[in-house]
Structure formats: structure tokens, C-alpha cells
Amino acid sequence: xxxxxxxxxxxxxxxxxxxxxxxxxxxxxxxxxxxxxxxxxxxxxxxxxxxxxxxxxxxxxxxxxxxxxxxxxxxxxxxxxxxxxxxxxxxxxxxxxxxxxxxxxxxxxxxxxxxxxxxxxxxxxxxxxxxxxxxxxxxxxxxxxxxxxxxxxx
Amino acid sequence: xxxxxxxxxxxxxxxxxxxxxxxxxxxxxxxxxxxxxxxxxxxxxxxxxxxxxxxxxxxxxxxxxxxxxxxxxxxxxxxxxxxxxxxxxxxxxxxxxxxxxxxxxxxxxxxxxxxxxxxxxxxxxxxxxxxxxxxxxxxxxxxxxxxxxxxxxxxxxxxxxxxxxxxxxxxxxxxxxxxxxxxxxxxxxxxxxxxxxxxxxxxxxxxxxxxxxxxxxxxxxxxxxxxxxxxxxxxxxxxxxxxxxxxxxxxxxxxxxxxxxxxxxxxxxxxxxxxxxxxx
Numbered sequence: 001x002x003x004x005x006x007x008x009x010x011x012x013x014x015x016x017x018x019x020x021x022x023x024x025x026x027x028x029x030x031x032x033x034x035x036x037x038x039x040x041x042x043x044x045x046x047x048x049x050x051x052x053x054x055x056x057x058x059x060x061x062x063x064x065x066x067x068x069x070x071x072x073x074x075x076x077x078x079x080x081x082x083x084x085x086x087x088x089x090x091x092x093x094x095x096x097x098x099x100x101x102x103x104x105x106x107x108x109x110x111x112x113x114x115x116x117x118x119x120x121x122x123x124x125x126x127x128x129x130x131x132x133x134x135x136x137x138x139x140x141x142x143x144x145x146x147x148x149x150x151x152x153x154x
Numbered sequence: 155x156x157x158x159x160x161x162x163x164x165x166x167x168x169x170x171x172x173x174x175x176x177x178x179x180x181x182x183x184x185x186x187x188x189x190x191x192x193x194x195x196x197x198x199x200x201x202x203x204x205x206x207x208x209x210x211x212x213x214x215x216x217x218x219x220x221x222x223x224x225x226x227x228x229x230x231x232x233x234x235x236x237x238x239x240x241x242x243x244x245x246x247x248x249x250x251x252x253x254x255x256x257x258x259x260x261x262x263x264x265x266x267x268x269x270x271x272x273x274x275x276x277x278x279x280x281x282x283x284x285x286x287x288x289x290x291x292x293x294x295x296x297x298x299x300x301x302x303x304x305x306x307x308x309x310x311x312x313x314x315x316x317x318x319x320x321x322x323x324x325x326x327x328x329x330x331x332x333x334x335x336x337x338x339x340x341x342x343x344x345x346x347x348x349x350x351x352x353x354x355x356x357x358x359x360x361x362x363x364x365x366x367x368x369x370x371x372x373x374x375x376x377x378x379x380x381x382x383x384x385x386x387x388x389x390x391x392x393x394x395x396x397x398x399x400x401x402x403x404x405x406x407x408x409x410x411x412x413x414x415x416x417x418x419x420x421x422x423x424x425x426x427x428x429x430x431x432x433x434x
Contacts, residue, residue, distance in 0.1 A: 042408030045165060048292035052170050056295065059169075 035063040039121060046088050050097040057128050057141045065143055066123040067099065071114050078134075082109050086122045086143075100142035107148075114150045121149045165405055173299040174291045174405075178397050178415075180306035181358045182367065184351045186393030187313050189368040190386045191324045191344060193376070199250070200238065201365040203257040204352045207234045209284060209361040210260030210267075216280075217271040224301065228353050235349035236342060287360025287412025291401065294357065302354055309347055316343060321382055358397065359412035370419035371396070377423075377430035396422050 038046045046067070053060050069086040076083070087098035101122045107113065114120055124143025131140050165171050192198055211230035215223040238253060268277060283290060294302070313320065322330035323340045331337040355364045375388035400415030407414075 040164065042406055044289060044292065044408045044411065045168070045171070045405050048170055048289050049168065051289070051293045055293075 033064060034066045034123065036060070036065045036126075038065065038067040043088070047097050050088055050099055053099065053126065054097065054141060057126070057139075060126045060141075061128060063126050064123065065126050066121065067143070068119060068121045069098070070117050071120045072098070072116055073109060073113070076133075084109075084113070086120060100140065101146040101148070102142055102144050103148055104145040113148075119151055121151065123147045161406060162402070165402075170292050170294070171405060173294045173296070174401055174411075175398060177294060177299050177302045177306075178291050178358050178401050179394050180303060180310075181351070181354050182371075182393040182397035183390055184306050184309045184313075184347075185355055185364075185367045186371040186389040187310070187386060188344070188347055188351055189372040189393075190375070190382070190389055191320060192348065193369055193372045194324050194382075197239070198369045199253060199365065200235070200348065201352055201355075201368045202362075203238065203253040204231055204235055204349060205356060205361040205364040206257040206264075207231055207260040208353050208356055210264030212284065212356075213264035213268045217267055224353060228350065231353050232346055232349040235345040235352075239341060239345040239348075283360075284356070285360050285362045286410060287356065287358060287363060288410035290357045290360065291411050292405070298357075302357065305350055305354060309350055312343065312347060316340065320344060324382070359415055363412045363416050366416040366419055367393070367397075370416075370423050374419075374423040374426040377426040378433075392422055392426075393419075 036049070038049055041049065046069075050067070053065075067086055067088070069088040072085045072087050074083045074085065075081070083100055084103070085098045085100050087096050089096045101124050103112075104124070122143055124146030126141065127144045128139055128141045130137050192200060208227050208231045211227040212223045215226040218226075234256065238256065265281060268281060282288070319330075319335055319340045320343075322333075322335050323337045323344070327337050327341075330340075351368070352364055355367050359367050371389040371393035372385065374392050375385045379385045379388050396418045397415055400418040401411060403409065403418070404411040404414040
């Protein structure tokens, strides 16, 4: 019984230590202070964080996010609008998470962008926006006013 | 060392890491507790079979576009556990053959249904992630974490309350029945607990690796300790430590979570084997 009590206390201590690590992730909205620097995290953690950003975007609205991944682009065939993505694979390489970004400065594709699949580092403000497609209006998220650098920081 | 501490502090400032550590600890705790009973009753592979059933149920839930998979996965897995563990010698297809049949059929039909009817843009990735638990534990919502936490606490409380009865039906079911213990009822309770733990454990290590989470801590503890209580307590401690260590290594090192946790469990088991051999 004493051992069970000790074990229970050890588990509680572990949980408390884990909770002590909870911190404010920052509330700045300018790119001078990066609230969420994913370039310092491992591939597994980055994939998970981007997944959470896409599935619970309200928690990240307005935060400055810095991320390294692979550059890809897509085009809306109806409007001709081009979209740019930073894609992160998971540790096993079988799954990918990506986030759209909008360059802050006027850029022309493909002259001002790296080749598809090349590493890039993007810093931008996370925001949600409404997009009209053939099925109606959908809510998407992206990094707005983004600075883009070729190459990775990881 | 200070660099390692700084890195851990950085990761622990992220909510998804906290959720993963808390839920992973609880899942490891529950798995280890029931793992001792399963190993002693020679039902070690039941975890594998039930996890494949859970995978099949989850595929159906995905195709039906249900946001909460547990609404289908949990009842189907519980029913399967009850049928497998209670049917016993009263069926034409016996024990391990029955388990193998249900296991492969669930896996195959689940994957077939996903291929035929899923709207996912990355089907193979979704299936791979579910089977091997590469990042499932790191992508829990607050609702998922709360549900897993509540279920885990219920399992722990049930185990502690029914500890003596579970002990009796584990070691000598006939004697327990002869002394008035309702062995069938407690076997049913054990089956339900196993099913709940399997569904929860899938989010930590995936369908294919859940057996490791259940049996390795128990087997490691049995190398050193000989009483039921000491084996259970040691198994729980081993499981929790290995799960937390595995998750932290995975998060910091960028490795798949499920496989890393199982690898740490294996290293721990080999360590206990070595200690047992040295002690003689």
C-alpha cells in the first residue's frame, strides 16, 4: 500500500513538473518579436504544432510564426490566383502538414521564389480568412505579410 | 546539461507537449496495470487483436466523417473484448484462431473501406500514423485530452477497487468461483478495462505497437519481483518512466513517438533481464 502511495505521489510530481513548464507563448503581433519559432524545434514537434495550428487556429490568431519547410505552390484554375505553401513532413515522412503564406513584399512567381521542394524559412503573422470556392465559403489560415528566406534554420 | 534543460523548458511551454505527457503517462499507467493480468492469464496477444478491431472501427468512423472516433471505436472494441474473452471454450473456433481471424479481418476490411470511401487527401499517411502512432499523442485537442484523462482515471480507480477480485480470477478462477466470487462478472470487467485501454493506447503508440505497451513493463517487472502486488507496482513505474522518456526523446530528437516509446520499453526489458541474470 505504501508503494502504491509512493508511486501515485511520483506520478503527481511528474505531472506538476510538466505543468510548471507552461508558459506564455507571447502576444506580440509584429514580426520583430517571434511568438512561435518552429525553426528551433524537431521535425516531430513542428509537424504536431502545425497540425494544431490548422485544426485549432483561434489559439494562434495574430501570433508571429517562424517556420522552416519545403516550398510548394498551387494555382486556382478558375481565378488564376497562385498560392504559396511551406510544407513540413513528419518524422516517418509519410504525412505532411503545410501552411499557406502570403509574401509581404510584391513577388513574382517563379522569379522571386525558390524551386519546388527546396527549403525555405517563412516568418509571418498567423491569420484566418474566408475563401470562396465551388463548394461555398471555407475558412482557411495562412501566414500573412510574410518574409521569406531560402534555406532552412533547422 | 543546461542546454538540455533549456530545450526541455522550451518544449514544455507548448500546450500540445503538456497534453501528450499527461495523457501518455495515464495511458502507460493503465496499460501496465492490466498488462500483468493479461500476461499471467496468457492473453498477451489480445491487445494486438483488439487494437486491429479498433483500427477497423476507426476506419468506419473516419469514412462516416465522425469527428469523435471513440463513439464507434470504443463500443465496438468493448463488445469484441467481451466476446473474445468470455466465449472461451464454448465456440467452434477456439482461442488463438478466433483472435487471429478477427484481427486480420478487421485490419483488412478497415483498410479496404478507407481506400474505397475515404475523402482524405493523404490516405496512406493517415493509416500509417494510426498504425504506428507517429504523432497521434502530440495532436490531441483539449477535448481529447480531457476524455482520455477521465477514462484513464476511471480505469485506475476500477483496478484499485477490484484489485483483490482481479487477483483471485487471475491466479485461480475455479477456486475464486468456488469461494463465491462472481468470476464471470469480474472477467467481464477485465475485458471492458482492456478494451478501454487499447483504444486509449492507440493514440500513444498506434495499433500495431499497443501490445508492447501492455506486455513489456509486466515482463520486465517479472524478471525481478515475484509477488502480484510488487510486479504490478514495478510494472507501472517502468511503464510510466519509459513512456515519458520515449515521448521526450521523440519530441526532442524528431523520431516517431510510438516506435520510440516501444524502443525504450525494449531497452528497459533487456536491462531487467541483465539484472536478473547477474543476481542469479
